[in-house]
Amino acid sequence: MRVALTNFTPEPERTVAAAAKLSTSQLSAAELKETLTPVQIDKLLSHLISAGHLSPFEHASFTFVIDGISRACSHQLVRHRLASYTQQSQRYVAVKSLEYVTPPTIAAKADLKAKYNDMVQQAHKLYTEMVDAGVPAEDARYVLPNAMETKIVMSMNARELMHACSLRLCLKAQWEIVDLFQRIKEEVQKVAPRLGAELQPKCFALGYCNERESCGLFPTLKEIKGGVSTSAQ
Ligand SMILES: Cc1cc2nc3c(=O)[nH]c(=O)nc-3n(C[C@H](O)[C@H](O)[C@H](O)COP(=O)(O)OP(=O)(O)OC[C@H]3O[C@@H](n4cnc5c(N)ncnc54)[C@H](O)[C@@H]3O)c2cc1C
Numbered sequence: 001m002r003v004a005l006t007n008f009t010p011e012p013e014r015t016v017a018a019a020a021k022l023s024t025s026q027l028s029a030a031e032l033k034e035t036l037t038p039v040q041i042d043k044l045l046s047h048l049i050s051a052g053h054l055s056p057f058e059h060a061s062f063t064f065v066i067d068g069i070s071r072a073c074s075h076q077l078v079r080h081r082l083a084s085y086t087q088q089s090q091r092y093v094a095v096k097s098l099e100y101v102t103p104p105t106i107a108a109k110a111d112l113k114a115k116y117n118d119m120v121q122q123a124h125k126l127y128t129e130m131v132d133a134g135v136p137a138e139d140a141r142y143v144l145p146n147a148m149e150t151k152i153v154m155s156m157n158a159r160e161l162m163h164a165c166s167l168r169l170c171l172k173a174q175w176e177i178v179d180l181f182q183r184i185k186e187e188v189q190k191v192a193p194r195l196g197a198e199l200q201p202k203c204f205a206l207g208y209c210n211e212r213e214s215c216g217l218f219p220t221l222k223e224i225k226g227g228v229s230t231s232a233q
Pocket residue numbers: 079080081082160163164167168172173174
C-alpha cells in the first residue's frame with residue numbers, strides 16, 4: 001500500500017482558523033489569515049473542536065494518491081460520502097499483471113496461503129482467457145476477487161477526515177483500512193501537525209470505547225459501570 005498527499009489547501013490550519021474567526025470579527029478573512037498568530041490558531045482550533053463547531057474545517061482540503069489497496073478496502077473507503085474519488089476502472093483497464101493483497105491472517109498459515117494464491121491465480125487465468133476470447137473486461141472482471149489491488153485518488157476535507165479517522169482508526173475496523181487511515185494521518189501530520197493530531201479513533205473524543213469489546217485502549221461503558229477497567233491510557 002502506498003499513500004501520498006499530492007495536493008492540499010495552502011496553510012490549512014491558518015485557513016480554518018481565519019474562516020472561524022471571521023464570524024466574530026470586523027476584519028476580512030484575508031486580513032485575519034495574515035494576522036493570526038500560531039498561538040491564536042492553536043487556541044481557535046481547540047475551541048472549534050471542543051465546541052463541535054466543525055464547519056470551518058471544511059475549508060481545508062487534502063488530495064491523496066492511494067495505490068495498492070485491495071478492492072475490499074476501497075469498497076469500505078468509498079462509503080465515506082463526503083469526499084471525491086477517482087478509481088482505476090476495471091471496465092476500461094484490463095488487469096494484465098496479477099497484483100493482489102494477502103491479509104496477514106492468511107499469510108500466517110502456509111497451507112491456506114498456498115490455496116489462496118492458487119485461487120487468485122486461477123481466477124486471473126480465467127479472466128485472461130475470457131478477455132483473450134473477446135469477453136469485455138467489464139464482464140470478465142466478475143471472476144476477480146476482492147483481493148485485487150486498485151488505485152484511487154481521494155480528496156477529503158479536514159472535517160470529513162476527522163470523522164472518517166474516528167471510525168477507521170478504531171482498531172475494531174478492518175486492518176487494511178486502519179493501515180490506510182494511519183498512513184493518511186501521517187501524510188496530514190507532515191503538513192498540518194495540529195490538524196493531524198486531531199485525526200484519532202472515536203474513543204479519544206468519547207473517553208470510552210463504544211464497541212462491544214474494547215481493544216484495551218479505553219474501557220467500554222459496561223466495563224466502566226461494572227467497575228472493570230481495561231484502560232491503558
Ligand atoms: C467498523 C465498521 C463496520 C462497518 N460495517 C458495515 C456493515 O456491516 N454494513 C454496511 O453497510 N456498512 C458498514 N460500515 C460502513 C458504515 O455504515 C458507513 O457507511 C461508513 O462508515 C461511512 O460513515 P458515515 O455514514 O458516518 O459517514 P460519511 O459518509 O463519511 O459522512 C459523514 C457524515 O455526514 C453525514 N451524512 C452523510 N450523508 C448523509 C445523508 N445521506 N443523510 C444524513 N447525513 C449524512 C452523517 O452525519 C455522516 O456521519 C461499517 C463501518 C465501520 C467503521
